Amino acid sequence: MLSYALLVHAAPYSEQGALSALRFAQAAVAQGHRVSSVFFYRDGVHNASTLMAPPQDEVHLAEGWRALAQEHGTELLVCIAASLRRGLMNAEEGVRHGREAHNLEPPFVLTGLGQLVDAMQANDRVITFAP
Amino acid sequence: MMLHLLNRSPQFDGLYWDLSEAFGADDHLLLIEDACYAALPAAAASLAAFGGRVSVLSEDAESRGLLGRLSDDVALVDMAGFVALTATFPHSLSWF
Amino acid sequence: MQDDEAALAADTPIAPLDLLVILRHPPHGSSWLREGVDVALVAAAFGQSVGLLFQGDGVFALVEGQRAGPLGQKGTHAQLAMLEMYDIERLWVSASALRARGLTPADLMLPVQLLEADALERLVHAQPHTLLF
Numbered sequence: 001m002l003s004y005a006l007l008v009h010a011a012p013y014s015e016q017g018a019l020s021a022l023r024f025a026q027a028a029v030a031q032g033h034r035v036s037s038v039f040f041y042r043d044g045v046h047n048a049s050t051l052m053a054p055p056q057d058e059v060h061l062a063e064g065w066r067a068l069a070q071e072h073g074t075e076l077l078v079c080i081a082a083s084l085r086r087g088l089m090n091a092e093e094g095v096r097h098g099r100e101a102h103n104l105e106p107p108f109v110l111t112g113l114g115q116l117v118d119a120m121q122a123n124d125r126v127i128t129f130a131p
Numbered sequence: 132m133m134l135h136l137l138n139r140s141p142q143f144d145g146l147y148w149d150l151s152e153a154f155g156a157d158d159h160l161l162l163i164e165d166a167c168y169a170a171l172p173a174a175a176a177s178l179a180a181f182g183g184r185v186s187v188l189s190e191d192a193e194s195r196g197l198l199g200r201l202s203d204d205v206a207l208v209d210m211a212g213f214v215a216l217t218a219t220f221p222h223s224l225s226w227f
Numbered sequence: 228m229q230d231d232e233a234a235l236a237a238d239t240p241i242a243p244l245d246l247l248v249i250l251r252h253p254p255h256g257s258s259w260l261r262e263g264v265d266v267a268l269v270a271a272a273f274g275q276s277v278g279l280l281f282q283g284d285g286v287f288a289l290v291e292g293q294r295a296g297p298l299g300q301k302g303t304h305a306q307l308a309m310l311e312m313y314d315i316e317r318l319w320v321s322a323s324a325l326r327a328r329g330l331t332p333a334d335l336m337l338p339v340q341l342l343e344a345d346a347l348e349r350l351v352h353a354q355p356h357t358l359l360f
Contacts, residue, residue: 016164042258042259148323
């Protein structure tokens, strides 16, 4: 059994990369590996949007990620700098920036790039999924 | 020993060139997403640098209508095989 | 410190770093370069030894004479000028990428080590952690 960290740069639905990452994560845990964390960077941060509402006949990526967190304890880490630039914020950041809404909630967690550096050191494998 | 993941079609020839520079004798290349098109016989030149150490993700090839059209030199792996490759090779590097 | 002109000799050992960041994208047109350098800077700030490899259009990141674009588009030249402050001093450049773009080390804003394909392959394989942007 190995521990994996995934790095996701791909935006949901625009590119296959986000879907590939979720498929890979599901296959890895099915084989008994641990997917300790998924770090969302660049346009990958949009995977974390609470407001994601795909048509019913399409996979719901955010729900897929949430299920991974709930069922397998995977940390869903979202780069805060990449998120704020792109208009993604949790309740705390919403207040801090004086906004009436927020669109990122647990189990997605806003965090810094230091967590990516830590995840690289802490896991046996780091796999990148890009657009 | 390194596993290289590639997701762009052979029309990105600069990407294939950069990958070939980093590709070592014990390395393996896995074609995913649009890189599946590199597994067509007509695209053989784009894979020439990788010495036959190339696989393609079967579900991505299948969804693109490529099963039955693929070069014999490229091995098919399913998603479980993709995970197994990342476990076998201590390092993975994604090219995009 | 580094030899600007000659490519790394085939038998020169390459020491592993904590992190190698490969940069393949040019400045301004996308944020790949900026967000890749950000990772390198953060890793270095966390005390890791970090090196950068410029490949493909990534070599344009080093071209002398860059400036901010309109609407305050920052570019990355200022960020790269800070590398030394973060102790990121190992900068490698694909020799073929530079040649293919009609550039020489004299066109670049920082001293670099050129790598031919065999040395580039050895560099990548010597590293425990590599990220590509």
